[in-house]
Amino acid sequence: MLVAAWWLVAPAATGARADDPVDLPSDGQILDRVGALGDRRPEVVEALDRLYEDRRLQLFVVYVRDFSGRSGQDWADATAERNGLGLDDVLLAVATHDRRYGYSV
Structure with missing residues (x-):
């Protein structure tokens, strides 16, 4: 399921600077600092809502320019950890x- 979400939300885009770990938005599950989603944001929001309805799993998606020299993981x-995500x-x-990704479960 995570791989399917990756392909749904993985368009390439560019940004301006390196990004340290971030604070997630309080009003949704998507943080797009580089404009990667463009006009596809509503599709992704719908997919995230479906995932929660079907599996009771909350998936947060973050797009940044790079990982500030860290591995994606x-x-x-x-x-x-910074945002206190749970089980x-x-x-x-x-x-x-950098065309890389990481995930935390």
Whole structure:
């Protein structure tokens, strides 16, 4: 399921600067610092809502330029910890400039 979400939300985009682990938005599950989603944001929101309805799993998706020299796994874990994500939360982080990703479960 995580791989399917990756392909849904993985368009390439560029940004301006390196990104340290971030604070997730309080008003949704998507943080797109590089404009990677463009006009596809409503589709992704719908898919995230469906995932929660079907599996009771909350998936957060973050797009940044890069992971500030960290591995994708390390960056995602640090962001999840910073935001206090729990047992039913998953974080998918995409570094569009480096074309890498990481996830934290």
